[in-house]
Amino acid sequence: xxxxxxxxxxxxxxxxxxxxxxxxxxxxxxxxxxxxxxxxxxxxxxxxxxxxxxxxxxxxxxxxxxxxxxxxxxxxxxxxxxxxxxxxxxxxxxxxxxxxxxxxxxxxxxxxxxxxxxxxxxxxxxxxxxxxxxxxxxxxxxxxxxxxxxxxxxxxxxxxxxxxxxxxxxxxxxxxxxxxxxxxxxxxxxxxxxxxxxxxxxxxxxxxxxxxxxxxxxxxxxxxxxxxxxxxxxxxxxxxxxxxxxxxxxxxxxxxxxxxxxxxxxxxxxxx
Numbered sequence: 001x002x003x004x005x006x007x008x009x010x011x012x013x014x015x016x017x018x019x020x021x022x023x024x025x026x027x028x029x030x031x032x033x034x035x036x037x038x039x040x041x042x043x044x045x046x047x048x049x050x051x052x053x054x055x056x057x058x059x060x061x062x063x064x065x066x067x068x069x070x071x072x073x074x075x076x077x078x079x080x081x082x083x084x085x086x087x088x089x090x091x092x093x094x095x096x097x098x099x100x101x102x103x104x105x106x107x108x109x110x111x112x113x114x115x116x117x118x119x120x121x122x123x124x125x126x127x128x129x130x131x132x133x134x135x136x137x138x139x140x141x142x143x144x145x146x147x148x149x150x151x152x153x154x155x156x157x158x159x160x161x162x163x164x165x166x167x168x169x170x171x172x173x174x175x176x177x178x179x180x181x182x183x184x185x186x187x188x189x190x191x192x193x194x195x196x197x198x199x200x201x202x203x204x205x206x207x208x209x210x211x212x213x214x215x216x217x218x219x220x221x222x223x224x225x226x227x228x229x230x231x232x233x234x235x236x237x238x239x240x241x242x243x244x245x246x247x248x249x250x251x252x253x254x255x256x257x258x259x260x261x262x263x264x265x266x267x268x269x270x271x272x
Contacts, residue, residue: 001152002029008067010060010082011074012036015099017047018127019071022156024051025130031055035063061089069095069149076100076269083111090116095146097121097153101172102269105139105165117142119150122168122176123157132158133178135171173263181258186211 007029009016020036023029031053037060038044044056057063064070064086074082079100090096096118098108105118112118118139126132134154138147147162154160163171186207193203218225233240246252 001149002033002069005029005033005068005149006066007034007069007071007153008063009034009036009071009073010063010086011072011078012038012044012047013073014125014128015123016071016073017050018125018132018157019073019123019153020047020051020054022127022130023153024054026156028152028156035067037063060086064090064094067091067094069097069153071097071099071153073099076103077272079103079108079111083108087112092116095119095142095149097150099123100269101176102169102266104270105137107270109139109141115141117146119146120165120168121150121154122171123154124175124177125179127154127157130157133175134158134160135163135168135175136160137163137165137168139165169263169266170259172266173259173261176266177259177262181255182211 002023007023009020012020016036020034023034024031031051032055034051035055035057036044036047037057038047039058041058044058048054048056060082068091070086070090072079072082090112092114094116096108096112096116098105098118099121100108101122103120105120108118108120109116119136119142120139121134121136123132123134127134132154134157136147136150136154151160151162186204189207189210190200190203193206194200198206214228217223217228221228229243233243
C-alpha cells in the first residue's frame with residue numbers, strides 16, 4: 001500500500017522515529033522512500049545510522065516538495081510556523097497526517113488553505129516498541145483509501161482503531177496521555193516493593209512485568225477487567241484487602257478525573 005508513496009516526516013521525534021522504524025522493519029516501505037526532518041543535524045545523523053538509506057534534512061520545504069504523504073509530528077504550538085513555511089510547497093493531492101493533539105482536521109485544512117486531505121491521528125509512545133495504541137479519523141476531503149493508508153502505516157507500530165473526530169480528544173486523554181498514568185503506577189508499585197524490603201531492581205522488574213502481563217491477559221482473553229480482577233481476589237485473601245484499600249482511597253475516581261482533565265486540555269489546544 002505504501003510502495004508507490006514518498007513519506008515526509010516533519011519533526012521526527014519519538015513518534016516520528018517510531019513510525020519510520022515500524023514501516024521500514026515491517027517492509028511496508030523502503031528506507032529511501034522516507035525523508036525525516038529535525039532541527040538538529042546530530043539527531044538526524046543518529047536516525048540515518050539506525051535506518052540505513054533513510055533520507056534526512058533540516059529543511060522542511062525540501063522534505064515536502066515531492067512527498068505524497070506528509071506526517072506532521074511537531075508540537076501543536078509549532079503548527080502555525082511550520083504550516084506557513086511548507087504549505088505553498090505541498091502538493092494539493094498530498095495526504096497530510098497529523099499527530100497534533102487537539103488540533104482538528106478543519107483547523108488544519110484552513111491552515112493549508114485548500115481542500116487538503118487530512119487524517120488526524122492520536123498514537124502513544126509505546127509505538128516505540130511496536131505496541132502503540134492509535135486512533136485515526138479522516139477529514140472532510142479524505143477518502144476511504146486515505147484512511148486505509150494511514151491505518152496501514154500505524155499498524156506497523158501497534159493496534160489501530162477508527163473513531164469519530166469528536167471523540168479524539170477523549171482518546172488523547174485516555175491512551176494518548178495514558179502511558180504517563182501507567183508509568184506513575186509502575187513507579188508506585190516499585191517504591192512499595194522497596195518499602196517492603198525488595199531491591200529496587202527486582203521491584204521494578206516485577207512491577208513492570210505485572211502491568212505488562214495483566215494488560216496482555218485482558219487483550220488475549222477478551223475478558224472484562226472486573227472478571228479478571230475477581231479471579232485474583234480470593235475470599236479473605238491479600239488481593240481483596242488491597243483492592244478494598246484502593247477503592248477507599250478513590251483510585252478509580254482519580255483516574256477518571258485525570259482522563260477528563262487531559263481531554264479538556266486537548267480541546268483547548270485547538271484554540272491556541
